[in-house]
Amino acid sequence: MSEPQTMNMKMTPMIEVDNFTLGYTNAEGRLVSVLRNVSLQVAPGEALGLVGESGCGKSTLALAMMAFLRSGSQVQNGAIRFHGQDLFALKPQSLQSLRGGRIGLIPQNAGQSLTPTLKIDAQLYEALKLHSGLPSSQWRQHAIELLQQVRLPAPEAMLERYPHQLSGGQQQRVAVAMALAGEPELLILDEPTTGLDVTTQAHILELLRTLRQELGMAMVFVSHDLGAVARISDRIAVMYAGEVIELGSSRDVLLEPAHPYTRALLNAIPRLDAEGLPPSLPGYPPKVGSITQGCAFASRCSHAQPICSEQNAPMMALAGHQVRCHLSGHLEQTEAASNVVSLPVQSTDEPLLLLEQVQISYHRPGLIDAWLQRPAPVATVDGVDLQLNRGETLALVGESGSGKSTIMRAISGILPARSGQIRLKQDDLNQPVEQRSKALTRRVQMIFQNPDASLNPRHTVFEILQQPLRLYFGLNHDACRDKAAELLSLVRLAPHYLDRMPGQLSGGEKQRVAIARCFAGEPDLILCDEVTSALDVSVQAAVLKLLKELQQQRGVTYLFIAHDLAVVKAIADQVAVLYQGRLCQVGPVSEVFTGHHHPYTRTLMNAVLEPDPDHQPVIAGDDSPEQHPPARGCAYQRRCPLAEPRCKEQLPPWQAHQGNRIRCHLELDALATLIDRPQLIKAVNA
Amino acid sequence: GTIRLGHDVGYAGAESLDPISPSRFFEANQMLYSRLIRQGQDGQPSPELATEWSASADAKTWTLTLRKGVKFHDGSDLTSADVKYTLERINDPEIDSPVAAVLGIISEVNVLDDQRFEIKLSAPHADLPLLLMDYRVRIIPEGSGDNIAKTGIGSGPFMLEELDSEGTTVLVANPHYWEGAPAADGAELIGIPDSQARVQALMAGQVDLEQSITAQQKRLFQNNPQFKLQTIATGEWRGLAFRTDMAPLDDPRVRKALRMVVDRQEMMTLVSGAEAGVITCDHPVWSGDQYRTEIDCAQDIEGAKKLLAEAGFPNGIEVTISAADNEPEWIHMIEVYQQQAAKAGIKVNLNMVPSDGYWSDVWMKHPASASRWSQRPADQILNEAFRSGSAWNETFFDNPAFDQALDDARSELDFEQRKALYAKLQTILWEEGGELIPYHLNQTRALRSNVTGLDPVEQFSIRWHKVDVE
Amino acid sequence: MTAITMDMNTPVAKPASRWRQVWSNLRRSPSGMIGLSMLTLHLLMALLAPWLAPYDWTLQDGYQILQPPSEAFWFGTDHMGRDLLSRTMMGGREAITVTLLGTLLAVGWGGLVGMTLGFVGGRVDAWVMRFIDALLAIPWLLFLLLVIALVGQQTWTLVLTLGFFFGIAVVRVVRGATLEYVPRDFVIAARTRGESRLNIVVRELLPNVLDALLVEAAMRWAWMLLAFSSLSFLGFGVVPPTPDWGLMIADSRGMISIAPWAVIFPALALSTLIISINLTADALAKAIGLDRAKAPV
């Protein structure tokens, strides 16, 4: 997209949000504003990105653009106009034909947004019937065309399926097809790629880009992921606490952010090309309705002046974009590089955790299976050899379903390994957790992905922290309380949090409590399962920093699971790449990211998105996930662009280079040369 | 028209048309079969199949003459042989009928000719006709015993068409009935176990007649021109049986005290209704019986207290009565009794027991239990319920003078003397007996106004051939 | 400012306890408040009826049989001349005592067994659940009548019988609720910590299942009251002369056309009680955040 084009279109806005304020009645019965004085315009054919932390009102705004109000909410002020027509003044009839017709929506979670009891064809036909005016005889043909357009393989077969029979990426494509059925002028995308795999995400974004080029639709792209927004949008609007605080072309906003919030946000994103941990954005966004006066960001802003908390900041025009900040123009340029936190590594050579030829399977043969002598299916995880030294961090990466959590379950003893050795120094970790000694369970602790689920919602923070203290050290109530307060201060929380329930904490606070609980046992090894994936970038940076600091103070060892390579790069000493439960590559971070790559490692790295309009991910040909690991040969054989016949037959050998082990048939040098050939998207996978 | 009657399916579908079966279907049987002797309007024995009867001087041999020209439903003639067969079958130990308890004294039946036969007794009995009046002593054709339960062939006013005791049993008029063809075309006996449902069926016009309704239910029909009510005195009673062989009730004074505290009129009013029956002073002989004696048994709290004090219970006593809800009156009766007895310092407890298994596990086992008896002639009831050693002597009454008087009364041929003896027996029971019999129940019958020919007599005396529905 | 100081300084009022929260939610539901006050009224009545009743509820008066409501007898009299107001006031005592104790018993054992089964899982769970299924497959009335015939109809045997029977269904519901939590991370966390099974059931699962259990209890109670009145109707419930609504209705139902008051007042008392329980249960479920379908078994 070139700049002049965008400028031309601004003359005739397609959708115009005009000083729009929207409120809802909260639990106390007060009317509070979720969106405040939002003004935006989208021209025909233009793509606008809408970014911000969770809860800042992005979805609310997006839905309002379809004249949809969630229950309990009402328009307080302003209007939204589509081609000059006030959407909220429309009659239900015309609204119905507008929605799904001229304005289409692609929801965040297509899996839950497709009616589970209807086949794909019925749902597509419905969209065609309502919005296309085609005779019913042509529906099928057109539906197939639509599915081809979103590059779904075997469209005829897809029509016959139910939503649950599709993978997440396929569901998302169906949702796109359905939106396209109405031939919309404006497409609203509410986090269409959140929750998808890195590789799948890259594919969908690429699809959306090409569709836009082909069809020339306008788009409103909602996301909290600046990387994703950078890929799609011509212009970006940054939202904070229900306000648009910065609005401008992608390039301006991403490369020359003017608002302190935008800057901090961009800084908090870990990058593949940077060293160390990103600096975190302090504090949390205000609660809805708590800000009545002044700049909403004032309390978190490192540049705040008295005026900030007294007067509402006006939208100010700056070169190329608009900023809602009293100090705009007076701030110095970005200080990104200087802020990166770098902490020295303190690893030792003392091996702590050892995995040898570990095989894990969920399959439990039943009586009937044993009787019929059915062969057991291929193990979920197989042949895993890992060694982890005290004080080190080993990151396990891989797509969803690659068996990362499964390995962790085996180490924690919830799902004992079927064969192989797992040892913590001298102690045997092969036995299930119920049979382990208390001392041993104390030494291995776990932190979970979703702090909502890992904290008992009915316990106070104190009760949560008390459990391990009581169990391992037999402390009485008062001693527990002192110790618990100490633990909270360790994770930078004040003692008054002891009496709160998890429901009264923010996501980051919850994760801190979970970390405190884990450290209560004074463990040697901590298993971290995607501990930051559920958190906003700003919070993520703070949690990562906390983990790193604690590791230094306490000399603990982390087994760190993540699918975000940038995060891995920031925190880990060693990386193990897992595909379909089989290791592809293991080695020190520096080597893995810069040295030789296994083809799969390369695919993962190419798919990473960066908040930079010039960054282009390279996409592997196929993103369809596999059901079972292959029984023989290389685990990656089916998707590998370099696959050879022997890959299907023989298990590849380990090849080592400076501590970087790669499991591949190809010579290391061959890997290095072959892999840089550009890989193109295959138009339609047959 | 067709007479539609409800019945309570008392034997749960096992209803048998065999008149002497323990589960006899008496609602049908009284229409299908005839007795030798029936109760006349005056309560005295009157001719049915037997036209004449006479006793020998020692009252041990009776000679009876049968009516001429009576035919069974299958067309065969009724003869002395059929009677002999019927009576002997009753006493057949193989069949083991409960009716044998009534006619057990018959030792032999001899056919004199087609119309005449004689009955020989093992002991003198001056009132054999009263025994033959028993509602179960119905004459069946000779040799029909094995399938009578299904065929229902008798000489009554109606003939069986279909037997379905839980549903609707259908009877049709017998055109050859000896008293003349019935007025109605037929009868339907409809099984309705729930008594309230029977009353509702009557109110909704689905049945024509309900044989016994409670005093409260009377109000439902009283001022309604669509219905008529008939009230008939009967010998039926509900009583409380105290075992006389257990302390402290082995003392006759205590027993009398227990019975003296009762205000019988009030009890009747509350339990069954103000005019629901005839007050009785703890003896079983009912008002329609020729041997009935009237005693004064007004409530006497002071007297009861005195008796108790004499017996060594100046501070009163406590008794526990077991009852179930087989009979709804029982519970109500005990509730009233609780209240009345309390005045004399007698604490009455109700021990509620399951209604099934009541007769086997509670009655005659617990120290005190509720009881129920249907109408029987004086001699029969006094023997069955109070003679020492009798199987159903529920109070375990053991009084040699009483037993002696029973024997004397039976063999006494002079009516007045016999009556005096029976009066003595009743007085003994009032003075010393263990059973509280507050009153004999009236039967209240509700019927639709379009039912004709139904006399206000107890149900076994109804002349069904006269009844019709317009 | 940094995140750390910010967290320390945020003024937080000591947070309201969870139950206070539930209570304030409950207070905002009009139907719930109606239900709750009706329920309280019923319970108070049951508690204080012997002192409040205008007449002796067993006092029979042959001259006052089936009197319509009047100044002397507000609810009229029954077929034994007893004051219906007094009897209606007393008529809930036995039923409420039996069913309340029965409910506590049912929820107690059902909840414990259900939670344990849900947590233990595996073979034990499978077999016990088959057995529970079989118990549920027996027609409920047959089951109750058989057991009552077996153990008799004293108050405590009724409590035991009803408590046992209604607990069976609780097992299923609670097990289902437990299964929702067993795979949650906080339970896994407790397992990997090495907590004993008992500790996990009591400390981790119970607080979460408590909501479901509470709503379940209220619902079981309503069902049990209905079942109890059915038993009384069939003569297996309360022993006279203790007044009981079910018994009073059964006794007078034939009289409904001439003495409707003898049926209406006890029936009204019974159904207002059950309605109040239902309303309270619904509002409670909502206040707790559990707007779920009612399970009949």
Next chain:
Amino acid sequence: MLKLILQRLAMALFTLLTVCVLVFSITEALPGDVCTAYLGRDAQGTRLENCRQARNLDQPALQRFADWGTGVLQGSLGTSLKRDKPINDLVATRMRNTAVLALGAAVIGIPLAIFLGVIAALRRDRPADVLISGGSIFAMTIPEFVTATVLVLIFSIQLQWFPAVTTVRHNAPVSELLPNIVLPMITLALVMMAHILRMVRSAMIDVMASDFVQMARLKGVPFWRIVCLHALPSAMLPTINIIALTVAWLLGGAVIIEQVFNYPGIGTLMIRAIYDRDLPLVQAIALILATVYVLCNLLADLSSLALNPRLRTAR
């Protein structure tokens, strides 16, 4: 899929076996037997012994259970001890009558309940909902014998539209049963509807708040199309099993309705059989009703299979 059904059948058989054993043990433990119940006051001495002998009651309990069990396997439910008739015949007509009643109630009640439940959910907290929900709570809390009595008073005694009690031969053809069935059917339907309605309502409220319904709105699908096509099938899913359980539960408890209306169904037979201590009959009825329960559940499972593609189609 086939495996699933086979598994369910095996489980059902196990359930039924357990039911038989349980009921047998309880009835065996009861005080009194068919003879004491039958003979009443006459239950004494040789008469009692003869009666017991004639009914094989002198045999050990296990033996009798085994005999009965073999009979069942050969298709005979045994002989009623009290009535001395084959249980198969006794139960067949009774079961037919109850089935007619239940089916009638279900055919009227369930669709109406679903309809009202949906309306109440869509008009949540508005007058229509308050009316429907309030009515259903009220209907739920009135014992069925009160409802029945009131219906009889109005429709049979006052208006004389329908018979107050059933007075047909118990093996009368269904056509003869029909007028008798109206009032019991309405009573049963009322109780049943109230429960189902409430369940449908809350399921529907959940579904209407779900993502895919919101999405359907945002696709511009007309309201009633959303309700019928998108929401209702999903809302029915959690309800189907509960509907089945309700129906089975009510059938097991329809005794009171049958008794009040003198309806010759299986419930009244059951009560009688318990009173009579007619053990094989109790057993047979328990077995049959348990089978109905199991079948209802199976049917519900199959319907959810039909409604829920997740179960029907493997991924």
